[in-house]
Amino acid sequence: MYDPLNDNELPKAAPRASYWAGHPVKWPASLNQLPKTTDALVIGGGYTGLNAAIELRAQGREVTVIDAEQLAWGCSSRNAGFVMKSTGRLGLKHWHDSFGEDVGYAMANEHQLALERIRAHVKHCPDQCDLREGGYVKLAHNKGAVKALSAQYQFLRSIQQPVTWLDKQQVADTIKTQHGFAGLKFDDCFAINPVKLAASVARQAHQAGAQLIEHCAATAMHRSDEGWRVNTARGEIVARDVLFATNAYTTQKLFPDLAQRNLPVVSSVIVTPPLSRAQLDATGLKDDYAYMDTRVLKYYFRLLPDGRLLFGGRGAIRGAHAESPRYAKRLLAALHASFPALKDITHWDDFWSGWVSVSLDDYPRIMQLDNNVFASMGYCGAGVSFSALAGKRLAEKACGLPLPALPYYQSNLKPFPFAGFRRVGQWAFYHYGRLRDMWG
Ligand SMILES: Cc1cc2nc3c(=O)[nH]c(=O)nc-3n(C[C@H](O)[C@H](O)[C@H](O)COP(=O)(O)OP(=O)(O)OC[C@H]3O[C@@H](n4cnc5c(N)ncnc54)[C@H](O)[C@@H]3O)c2cc1C
Incomplete structure (x- = not known):
């Protein structure tokens, strides 16, 4: 399987791979031609990128979403479909105890908004994304x-x-x-078919006027007077803003400062x-x-x-x-x-x-990495509901709109120290976890 820490390129034409891929789903049309310019280029066509596209269109921005593979080829078509009211690995008690009651309540509210956003997406799907509400x-x-x-x-x-x-x-x-x-x-969490959810969000992004382009990996980017010049498998595009929604699939090379802030x-x-x-x-x-x-x-x-x-x-x-x-x-x-x-x-x-995408301190960030470069990642395996809101927040940040004063939005993901040795740390953690689970 493609390994973001070892491979510099995503696989060529790999199909979506999971039980869910066998379900008949209506995807919107993908363009064959990359526009020469765009206001906002969203790299990554999973839940985060597609939700960002919907919000960017709502703000009147021209938006192009590219994915190296098919839309939602990453986690958004491979997850278990648990829609939880949380993200990262830290519970609400942590936020109350560390940042005070107001922040704790505001975080709870943010998780609630994320859940409601998924409910809205589910309603857009003719068979309600096979919703299970127990x-x-x-x-x-x-x-x-x-x-x-x-x-x-x-x-x-x-x-x-x-x-x-x-x-x-x-x-x-x-x-x-x-x-x-x-x-x-x-009681209010639920389960869905993740691919039906992804297709529902993709159709909404398409209807809102976002240009969706598959099999279009971004391979390099540099700043120019006109904006960010991004090289892709389908040619070059110049974008005022670049929004990374590449999750743990981020290659090491494209924007190295981003890649070392995440452990896939x-x-x-x-x-x-x-x-x-x-x-x-x-x-x-x-x-x-x-x-x-x-x-x-x-x-x-x-x-x-x-x-x-x-x-x-x-x-x-x-x-x-x-x-x-x-x-x-x-x-x-x-x-x-x-x-x-x-x-x-x-x-x-x-x-x-x-x-x-696991972050060093167990919680995600919506962050600015450079002039006009933004990213959202670090959901630590709990991203089905939060990515829906994170995509919206990412777009708002790119549009210069104020975000709620919450830890997710106030700092950048921390780079991993000795990033080259991330696998060694992970191996040690797995051994510790195995012993704790056996004897704890
Ligand atoms: C097995 C599994 C089970 C899970 N189960 C759950 C669950 O039940 N509940 C839950 O809350 N979370 C779950 N998760 C996590 C959840 O699926 C993710 O947090 C969420 O889907 C992240 O969405 P995303 O849009 O940010 O990223 P992704 O869906 O991973 O999308 C990133 C996209 O970026 C594209 N990309 C990367 N680099 C480039 C490039 N250079 N150019 C163009 N495109 C690029 C990739 O092709 C990919 O499609 C699970 C994850 C896995 C793997």
């Missing part, structure tokens, strides 16, 4: 994890968030898992064959809910509308190993450990991976 449940994976999860519940209740506590018996009444010692249910991390998913009636009864799994556990190295799962079980977690460290069946087998072993009743499932129908 909620998102965080499961305490062992006894030791219950206390911290309960403290999180108490805090969220105290700030009037719609959450429900499930004790061990209540979890057992819902699903039969070995890792369900308690559950924190986020593989997340992998398997999808099983459809569960039998007996397997559904034995596990209690229903397609309304989406689950994640509290491990340092988390696993997440949901029953899909066609009765298959999607099960995901960390993948390989390097892209070269990401497609090895070893990582699918590891996910299958974790699935069996969670659901012994599914031990008869010995193969998977789909297995894929994608790169999530």
Whole structure:
């Protein structure tokens, strides 16, 4: 698999790769010809870039979105479709405790806006992006994890968030898992088909007048009197503003200052064959809910509308190993450990991976990198809902509009120290996480 830390170019004509890619979806027309100039050039045609395009058009700006591959080829077509009210790896309690109550409430409000934006996108989709509204449940994976999860519940209740506590018996009444010692249910979160969501946003961007161009990798850029000259696979374009929405797929070469502010991390998913009636009864799994556990190295799962079980977690460290069946087998072993009743499932129908963008301090930024150069990334694997708002905020920043006074918008992502050794740090973290999850 393409590895942003090792490969200088994105793959040539790689198709979208995931279970979702098999669903019939209507994409808007992509132009064959790159315009010579544009007000704003958005690099990256996933959720962030497409949402940025919609907002730029709303501000009356001429906008061109380019993607090296098909639209939404990156994480936006590979994710699990959990629409959560958060981003990064830090909870609302962190923002309350570190920045005070006002900032905490304002962050909660920002996450709410992101969720509402997805709901609006879902409404634009004829089949509502296969919306499943039961909620998102965080499961305490062992006894030791219950206390911290309960403290999180108490805090969220105290700030009037719609959450429900499930004790061990209540979890057992819902699903039969070995890792369900308690559950924190986020009642207003939901799950969708990510490719249908991406196509819905792409159609809206197209209808708003954005020019969408696929198979058009940006390969180099430099400043000139007319603006930023960007070389692409389809020729040169001059843009007043350049907006990076390249997520963890950012190559090291195009804008090196950006690339070293992000650690691309593989997340992998398997999808099983459809569960039998007996397997559904034995596990209690229903397609309304989406689950994640509290491990340092988390696993997440949901029953899909066609009765298959999607099960995901960390993948390989390097892209070269990401497609090895070893990582699918590891996910299958974790699935069996969670659901012994599914031990008869010995193969998977789909297995894929994608790169999530991890930031040094665990939260994303919408930032300015240079004159007229802006970027949004660092969602740390929780970007389906936030990228919708982040794209809008990115466009607002490029248009010189004020953003809410929140940590996400007030500083730039920090560069990784010793950036060349990011993989070594990641390897050490995985070992620590494995031990914590085994003994913690
Ligand atoms: C397996 C997996 C499961 C996930 N599950 C969830 C989940 O359930 N819930 C959740 O909240 N988050 C999840 N995420 C994360 C979420 O999908 C992402 O945070 C979100 O999709 C990011 O969207 P984006 O538009 O910023 O980036 P992407 O969708 O990754 O888009 C970036 C695009 O930039 C393009 N690009 C890169 N470089 C160039 C260039 N030089 N020129 C032109 N184009 C370029 C790429 O081709 C790519 O299409 C998951 C991620 C993975 C990998």
